[in-house]
Every structure is written in C-alpha cells, then in structure tokens.
Amino acid sequence: MKIYTIIRSDKQYISYCNDLEKMTKDYQINSNEGLLDMIDTLTLLIEKYDEEHSKSEDVDPIVLLKCLMNENRLNQKDLAELLQISKGHLSDILNYKKGLSKNVIRILAERFKVRQDALNKPYTLSVEHNKNYPDAEMKKRKSLLKLK
Numbered sequence: 096m097k098i099y100t101i102i103r104s105d106k107q108y109i110s111y112c113n114d115l116e117k118m119t120k121d122y123q124i125n126s127n128e129g130l131l132d133m134i135d136t137l138t139l140l141i142e143k144y145d146e147e148h149s150k151s152e153d154v155d156p157i158v159l160l161k162c163l164m165n166e167n168r169l170n171q172k173d174l175a176e177l178l179q180i181s182k183g184h185l186s187d188i189l190n191y192k193k194g195l196s197k198n199v200i201r202i203l204a205e206r207f208k209v210r211q212d213a214l215n216k217p218y219t220l221s222v223e224h225n226k227n228y229p230d231a232e233m234k235k236r237k238s239l240l241k242l243k
Contacts, residue, residue, distance in 0.1 A: 099137060102144040111141055156195060156214045157188070163207045178202055191221045 102108050115137045122130050164174060175185040178199050187193040195203075195214060204211040 099133075099140060102140055108141070108144050108148075111137055115141060154213070155218050156216050157191060157218060159209075159213060160195075160203065161189065163203075163209070167207070177206060191219065194218075194220060 097114070099111065099114075102111060115134065118130060118134050118137065122134060164170075169177075171182055171185050171189070175182045178185065179202075180199065184193065188195060188199070197215075200211050200214045203209070203214055
C-alpha cells in the first residue's frame with residue numbers, strides 16, 4: 096500500500112488527485128472502512144495543498160462569478176432567480192455597475208461551494224457619467240434639498 100505524505104509539488108498533487116479519483120470509484124464498487132479512511136486522508140492532503148497554493152486572491156469576484164456561471168451552464172435568468180434579484184440587477188453586477196451584497200455573496204458561495212472571501216473582495220465599479228450634463232447629479236441633489 097502506498098504511503099501518503101504532505102504534498103510538496105504539483106506533480107505529487109496530480110498523482111494524489113488521480114489516486115483519489117481511482118479510490119472513490121473503487122469505493123463505489125466495494126466499500127470498506129480502510130478505503131474510506133484513505134479517501135479521507137487524501138482529501139485532507141489535497142485540500143491543504145489547494146489552500147496553500149490557491150491563486151484566488153488574484154481573481155476579480157465578477158470574473159470568478161462569470162467563470163462559475165459558464166462552468167455550471169447557468170444563464171443570467173437562472174442565476175437571477177437563484178439570487179432572488181432582478182435580471183437587470185444581475186446585469187448591473189456583471190457589468191460592474193453594482194456591487195455584490197452580503198446576501199448575494201452568501202448564496203453564491205453556498206451554491207458554487209466556494210469560500211465567501213473569494214467573492215468578497217474589492218473591485219472597481221464603472222460609473223457612467225452623463226457627458227451632456229456633467230453636473231446633473233449635483234443639480235438633482237440641490238433641487239431635492241430645496242424641497243425639504
């Protein structure tokens with residue numbers, strides 16, 4: 096029987112992942128406690144390596160979300176329903192016009208089995224300014240103040 100140790104290289108990581116895949120298939124055919132213990136051990140070793148070598152801190156949350164949608168074959172309509180938001184709101188999120196709320200992050204993390212902190216990172220929102228009326232927002236605020 097092969098002895099498994101802490102993963103120290105990508106080559107070893109790939110080997111362990113292949114071994115884990117084979118073990119899980121074997122377990123489905125012939126389940127036994129020894130094999131289950133080995134599966135648990137390998138899973139822990141692989142997860143530990145993933146955590147230490149994760150490059151998710153470089154990934155923009157919206158890019159990650161689009162990737163997850165693509166991998167899971169989810170369109171905007173389906174995701175909007177899952178998140179209980181309008182398609183327009185989701186479109187604004189995907190186009191960097193609105194940020195991800197705590198509730199949306201929680202639902203996404205649960206649905207896609209990712210850590211919330213992968214989605215809860217700062218990113219720049221694109222704010223479109225009215226070029227014809229650059230101070231339109233200021234005028235609107237002043238008129239609202241006069242009404243009070």
